[in-house]
Amino acid sequence: MEDEHNYSASNYRTPDGAPTDIVIFTITSRERESGKKSLPIRELQLLLIQRKVWPFIGKWALPGGFTRESETVQECAERELLEETGVSDVHIEYFNVYSMPGRDPRGWMISHAFLALVKEDVLLDRRASVDAADVRLLRVSEALSLELAFDHGIIIGDALHKIREKMLTTTIAKEFLPEEFTIGELYQVIQTVIPEFEEKNFIRKVTSTQIRKGIIEEVREETGELKSSNKYSQRAAQLYRFTDYEPQLSIYS
Amino acid sequence: MEDEHNYSASNYRTPDGAPTDIVIFTITSRERESGKKSLPIRELQLLLIQRKVWPFIGKWALPGGFTRESETVQECAERELLEETGVSDVHIEYFNVYSMPGRDPRGWMISHAFLALVKEDVLLDRRASVDAADVRLLRVSEALSLELAFDHGIIIGDALHKIREKMLTTTIAKEFLPEEFTIGELYQVIQTVIPEFEEKNFIRKVTSTQIRKGIIEEVREETGELKSSNKYSQRAAQLYRFTDYEPQLSIYS
DNA sequence: TTAATAGTGTCTTTCAGACACTATTAT
DNA sequence: ATAATAGTGTCTGAAAGACACTATTAA
Numbered sequence: 001m002e003d004e005h006n007y008s009a010s011n012y013r014t015p016d017g018a019p020t021d022i023v024i025f026t027i028t029s030r031e032r033e034s035g036k037k038s039l040p041i042r043e044l045q046l047l048l049i050q051r052k053v054w055p056f057i058g059k060w061a062l063p064g065g066f067t068r069e070s071e072t073v074q075e076c077a078e079r080e081l082l083e084e085t086g087v088s089d090v091h092i093e094y095f096n097v098y099s100m101p102g103r104d105p106r107g108w109m110i111s112h113a114f115l116a117l118v119k120e121d122v123l124l125d126r127r128a129s130v131d132a133a134d135v136r137l138l139r140v141s142e143a144l145s146l147e148l149a150f151d152h153g154i155i156i157g158d159a160l161h162k163i164r165e166k167m168l169t170t171t172i173a174k175e176f177l178p179e180e181f182t183i184g185e186l187y188q189v190i191q192t193v194i195p196e197f198e199e200k201n202f203i204r205k206v207t208s209t210q211i212r213k214g215i216i217e218e219v220r221e222e223t224g225e226l227k228s229s230n231k232y233s234q235r236a237a238q239l240y241r242f243t244d245y246e247p248q249l250s251i252y253s
Numbered sequence: 254m255e256d257e258h259n260y261s262a263s264n265y266r267t268p269d270g271a272p273t274d275i276v277i278f279t280i281t282s283r284e285r286e287s288g289k290k291s292l293p294i295r296e297l298q299l300l301l302i303q304r305k306v307w308p309f310i311g312k313w314a315l316p317g318g319f320t321r322e323s324e325t326v327q328e329c330a331e332r333e334l335l336e337e338t339g340v341s342d343v344h345i346e347y348f349n350v351y352s353m354p355g356r357d358p359r360g361w362m363i364s365h366a367f368l369a370l371v372k373e374d375v376l377l378d379r380r381a382s383v384d385a386a387d388v389r390l391l392r393v394s395e396a397l398s399l400e401l402a403f404d405h406g407i408i409i410g411d412a413l414h415k416i417r418e419k420m421l422t423t424t425i426a427k428e429f430l431p432e433e434f435t436i437g438e439l440y441q442v443i444q445t446v447i448p449e450f451e452e453k454n455f456i457r458k459v460t461s462t463q464i465r466k467g468i469i470e471e472v473r474e475e476t477g478e479l480k481s482s483n484k485y486s487q488r489a490a491q492l493y494r495f496t497d498y499e500p501q502l503s504i505y506s
Numbered sequence: 507t508t509a510a511t512a513g514t515g516t517c518t519t520t521c522a523g524a525c526a527c528t529a530t531t532a533t
Numbered sequence: 534a535t536a537a538t539a540g541t542g543t544c545t546g547a548a549a550g551a552c553a554c555t556a557t558t559a560a
Contacts, residue, residue, distance in 0.1 A: 013322050015268045018352070018363050036509060036560065069266050069361045072352045097350060097365055099271070099325045108322045110271050110363070112350055168503040169422075184511070190505065199506050200550065203513065206505060209548060215504060233511035235557035249502040250421040251468060252443065252459060253452050253522090289533065289536060437538070453523065456540065462521060486538035488530035506549090 016107030020077040021064040021152065022092070023159035024085065024116040026123055026137065027176045027192050039184060039232045042192040046143055046156065047085065047123065050134040055105040056149030060138075062156070067112070077114040085135070091117040091175045095162050096155070103151045113155050115162060117175035167193045169249055171215055174242045180219045182229060182237040183207070207240075215247060216240040269360030273330040274317040274405065275345070276412035277338065277369040279376055279390065280429045280445050292437060292485050295445040299396055299409065300338065300376065303387040308358040309402030313391075315409070320365070330367040338388070344370040344428045348415050349408075356404045366408050368415060370428035420446045422502055424468055427495045433472050435482060435490040436460070460493075468500060469493040 024047040029040035048060040063084040067076040074094060082088045092114055099110040123137065138146075143156060166172050167190055176189045183203050191197050199205060207213055219227045219239040228236040277300040282293035301313040316337040320329040327347060335341045345367055352363040376390070391399075396409060419425050420443060429442045436456050444450050452458060460466055472480040472492040481489035 012270075012319065015271050015322075017265070018268050018271075034509085036511095037558095038510060066265060067268075067352065067363070069268075070354055072354070073350055073363065074352075094350060097326055097347060099320065099327075099365075101323055101325070110320070110326065112352075168501070168505065171504070182512085197505075200552085202505070205549085211548090212504065228512095230511095230558080233557085234509080234559050235512050237512055247504045248421070249504065251424070251465065251500045251502065252421065252450075252455070287537085289538095290531095291537060435539085453525085458522085464521090481539095483531080483538095486530085487532050487536080488539050490539055 013108070015110055017109050018067040018073065019064055019104075019109055019111045020067060020073055020080060020114060021062040021098075021111050021150075021155055022077055022081055022114045022116050023062060023156055024081070024087075024118055024123075025159075025163060026118045026120050027189060028120050028137065037230070037233055039188060042188050044140050044192050045137040046140055047135065047137055048143060048148075049084065050136070051149055059149040060136075060143070060146050060152075061149035062113075062152045063135075064111075073112040074114075077112070077116075081116055085118075085123065087116075087118055087122055090119075090122065091172065096158055098151055098155060100151065111150075111155075113159065115159050117163070117172060119176060119178075164194050168197075171242050171246060180227070180229075180239040180241050182232065182239060184232060184237060186216075186240070212247070214245045215243060217243050266361070268363055270362050271320040271326065271329075272317055272357075272362055272364045273320060273326055273333060273367060274315040274351075274364050274403075274408055275330055275334055275367045275369050276315060276409055277334070277340075277371055277376075278412075278416060279371045279373050280442060281373050281390065290483070290486055292441060295441050297393050297445050298390045299393055300388065300390055301396060301401075302337065303389070304402055312402040313389075313396070313399050313405075314402035315366075315405045316388075317364075326365040327367075330365070330369075334369055338371075338376065340369075340371055340375055343372075343375065344425065349411055351404055351408060353404065364403075364408075366412065368412050370416070370425060372429060372431075417447050421450075424495050424499060433480070433482075433492040433494050435485065435492060437485060437490060439469075439493070465500070467498045468496060470496050 026045050026047070027042050028045050029042045031040050032038050047063065049063050051057055051059055051061050063080060065076065065080040065083070067073050071079070077092055077094070078088065081090075081092060094112065095115050096113045097110060098113060101108075103109065103111070140160060144153060148156070163172070173186055173189050177185060183206065186206070187202055205212055206216060217240060219241050221227050227239045229239050230236040279298050279300070280295050281298055282295045284293050285291050300316065302316050304310055304312055304314050316333060318329065318333040318336070320326050324332070330345055331341065334345060347365060348368050349366045350363060351366060354361075356362065356364070393413060397406065401409070416425070426439055426442050430438060436459060439459070440455050458465055459469060470493060472494050474480045480492045482492050483489040
């Protein structure tokens with residue numbers, strides 16, 4: 001350090017590390033065994049790792065790792081996501097810092113928490129990391145009922161709050177949907193994240209009102225005809241895709 | 254460190270500090286010299302400190318300082334705000350982390366940036382800190398045209414983006430207003446932060462529409478009569494206050 | 507035929523947007 | 534009287550909210 005410049009911060013205690021923790025959400029879908037075509041059962045799940053080293057050995061924890069001097073915390077989170085789950089090129093977003101003294105028995109650790117939103121199929125070939133005894137997808141309710149390592153229960157709670165807010169105010173629903181989707185699928189994804197969500201005339205609001213219809217658009221065949229899918233229903237449903245328009249909300253207008 | 258637990262992070266390079274940087278916004282108001290009563294000229298300003306130690310000596314910088322092991326980054330920001338400006342009990346909110354390698358010549362510093370919103374009068378008795386040559390309020394446009402220390406230009410740009418977003422989606426306008434205010438003042442505060450903001454029938458939207466009128470309420474005298482003020486106009490204007498209701502916005506409803 | 511989902515018709519009430527208009531009162 | 538701000542009247546068209554109704558088609 002540059003002592004010739006009269007810099008004194010190095011005389012003080014410095015952090016023992018800058019870890020990242022990644023809350024990886026996915027929505028699983030499972031067919032109902034009704035025989036007929038129907039909408040799947042969807043569940044919001046998150047990926048946890050069972051620790052096999054001290055501290056909190058045996059406890060479930062968020063994936064993550066220590067930031068290196070040569071990278072940003074965002075790069076660290078992306079690297080750890082890749083190393084621990086084999087996933088890259090997904091939505092991964094910083095959301096909060098956790099710095100409560102004593103939160104990590106290993107020392108003074110200020111942790112940076114990220115939110116990753118991953119489609120189910122991307123996680124199918126996931127693999128355990130070298131320092132994790134096990135990797136598993138758990139329902140959010142399950143995960144929160146476990147005794148988690150560190151302050152990860154708090155982090156997950158905050159992440160859940162954040163994803164619920166963003167589901168209604170941004171177009172992150174697209175992170176859980178295929179490129180082309182039906183209005184029924186979109187509605188289900190929103191409800192999976194926010195169970196109390198209910199909009200009576202959802203299809204109209206999202207397709208027919210001036211201010212909102214800009215966020216999604218109808219998909220057409222090469223021939224120009226409207227493209228539809230009967231994956232979930234007898235009657236085929238119109239397919240939509242998200243545009244790149246992000247609506248600006250305001251409480252004053 | 255607990256080497257007996259086989260913990261190896263201490264073998265790695267650790268950060269040289271966890272500083273906080275605080276972007277302190279205020280709205281100044283200045284009377285127009287028209288003789289008659291009129292709305293003041295309001296300006297969005299921020300508080301900067303001129304550095305008197307290496308690095309970036311002489312350059313303008315955000316107030317802030319190093320987090321201690323015994324405190325959270327939020328507590329550090331609040332402490333530094335108090336030490337450097339004499340201000341406490343104001344809105345101060347974490348908004349982002351800055352970790353680009355090389356951002357600080359003193360070493361590996363991961364900085365936590367806060368947004369503070371302060372009423373003008375609270376800053377009147379501000380005082381220079383022990384390690385700052387000068388403290389000054391600058392217009393945002395001025396501040397951004399200066400050569401700032403570290404990556405503080407980027408941090409201020411991000412803070413400005415954040416405050417503009419929050420001005421429209423939350424009730425932070427109250428941080429710049431007295432407890433009781435007129436619709437004209439509220440409108441001015443919003444316009445000071447977002448110059449392009451314009452709502453033709455603002456007074457009606459904010460007072461008469463079902464979904465929005467919950468965010469402010471009329472102030473009454475002890476006698477029960479509506480309370481008004483003629484501070485800015487010949488004709489007295491109704492006074493309002495914010496309720497504690499925070500509206501939930503949604504792009505889907 | 508039925509189950510399951512997709513989508514429409516229609517009515518009422520509320521809101522948005524425009525803009526001319528009236529109200530108040532210190533100077 | 535005037536300047537400066539506060540606030541209302543009124544019209545149009547769009548959207549919200551409710552809810553019954555029709556449409557499609559594999560099984």
